[in-house]
Amino acid sequence: MKINVLVAEIGSTTTVVNAFQDVDSPCPAFLGQGQHPTTVNEGDVTIGLEGAIDSLKNKLKVESIEYDEMLATSSAAGGLKMTVHGLVYDMTVRAAKEAALGAGANIHIITAGKLMRGDLKKIKDIKPNIILIAGGVDYGERATAIENAEKIANLELNVPIIYAGNVENTDEIQEIFNEKNQFNIFCVENVYPKIDELNVEPTRAVIQDVFEEHIIHAPGMQRVKEMINGPIIPTPGAVMQASKLLKEVLGDLVTFDVGGATTDLHSVTEGSEEINRILISPEPVAKRTVEGDLGVFVNMENIVRLIGSETLKKEISYDLASIMEQHKAIPESENEKDFVERLALEAVKVSLNRHAGKLRNLYGASGKTTVAEGKDLSNIQYVIGTGGALTRLPNRIGIIKKALEEQEANLLGPTKEVQILIDNYYIMASLGVLSKSHPKAALKLLQESLGLKEVSNESKN
Incomplete structure (x- = not known):
């Protein structure tokens, strides 16, 4: 055939x-x-x-x-292993982290400021697939990124390096790594070119290109x-790509990807004008968080601890110890499915509470001031479920609906009026990579898997 x-x-x-x-x-x-x-x-x-x-x-x-x-x-x-090194954690480091996560990376070390000997030892032990160096707004501080580059170059690792910091450092950084023949150095636009300005998309694109061309994972x-005669990209990056494609025609959305080892949450939204006026630091339009402790198979015990075993025993009608001992990657019996549904509910709820921003009250001489911190999801119109748990469990829509109802107070989360969609064919990641060469087909098939009538950019506009 x-x-x-x-x-x-x-x-x-x-x-x-x-x-x-x-x-x-x-x-x-x-x-x-x-x-x-x-x-x-x-x-x-x-x-x-x-x-x-x-x-x-x-x-x-x-x-x-x-x-x-x-x-x-x-x-x-382990996927795409990266380490990220910047200047100030709340500024260039956070911007670099957002770029790496959005590209589908698993970040193993994040450092702010000058690298210490212990940091360098960790980098060597991890053997990352890519190292990302940032630091300094354009025409700002220069010394930290240059010193970090020199220290990393002296590790003599055969690892691609991406530099996305102060533009004034570009020639110097290239010279440092070009002297070491085992390094491929890629210089890209600054992830944090000005105070309170994020520029993560160019770095995300380079990370995926480097992954495709230079990385052998396993x-x-x-x-x-x-x-393969076409693209190969990290699986989380493919889910993000599909989410961004859907956003163009559907509007603001969140994608929950609940897996056996992790739970990823991808949001694609500019947020509301009201919240943006009181936001204390910028957020990327497309944001991914990965919760390495929230997996319904590999990390089952972590989720049970989050729920509390005594609480869980009161909720279920079967023996908890027995169901945990017999836990399989794919549940078969009704009790097993019920157990995984409860784990998935907690994974969705906790990942949402960690991903979304919050309203905070600050008190000063002029009285109380309300500010917003983190990602604003209040404009979300669609919530999408993908991954094994949220595409195959019987009560998958109910899981998402209940998680939205049990959001923490002051969370900038989706409203209860959002439309919940399921990736019924479990093909969202595949369509993310397909969209690189066949975007129209990928979009049509995505909407089919989600049970939607076809919507085009033209009809949305």
Whole structure:
């Protein structure tokens, strides 16, 4: 069988292959999905990829599959590991962090100011895929970024470096790393060019380009790259890409991606004019937070501790110890599904409370002043659920609805009037990478998976 486009999602536990047909026509189609356990531990992720393709063959009832294009997303072997180093935490460091997270990175170290010996040892131990250096507004402080670059260059790591700081330092930073032949240095626009001005999108784009061209994440990924003739980007970055694509036609939205190991929240909104007037520091339009302690399988025990085991025992009708001992990646019995639904509810609720900003009251000589801090989600029109838990559990819409009802006081969260949508085909990440080469097809298929009638940019405008 000849297929237009295959998209492989190489996850930490499962590899999924989605098949799409007629992507250059007005009526693109999602043909089906195959899956297989990811085979990092076997020393070659292509084993899992080939198994997922075999699974797809069985679903489509065909003996062989050929394809015009093969694209991929990856979070295998820890995904895109990055370290981020800036000047002042609430300014350039935060801007650099937003750029890295939005690109789909897993950040292992964030430092502010000059790197210490302990910081440098941690960088060496982590073996990051990319190091991001920032620091100083344009034509502002220069010394910290230059000193940090020199210290990192002396580590002699074979790691791509991205510099996104004070523009005056660009030539000096390039010279520092060019003297060390094992470094590839990429200089991009400052992530924080002026006070209270974020400029994260250029850095996000470079991070994904570097990932695609230079990064081998897991055993066998070189062979995977040989099979692929299109883009490969980090899986969280692909979900963000899909969210941004949808925002263009639907309006402001939030995407919850609840997985076995983490819960990611992607918001794409400028916020309300009322909140922007009292916001004490800028926020990016597209923001991602990743909660590494909120996973419904790998991090099940963390969520149970957040709920409280005694509280949970009062809520359920089955034995908690037994259900935890028998916990599977994919729940089967009704009790198992009920348990995972409760875990998913807590993951959605906690991740929302961590992601969204808050109103704060400040008291001074002139009395009380209300300010806003963090991301304003009050203008959100749609809440989207993706990931295994929020696409496959029976009560997935109820989980999101209840989480919205139980928001913390003073949270700048979505209102209860938002429309809840589910990525029913579980293809949002695949369509994020597909949108790089076939944006119209990706948008049409996204809306189909969400159960929406087709909306275009023209009809929205």
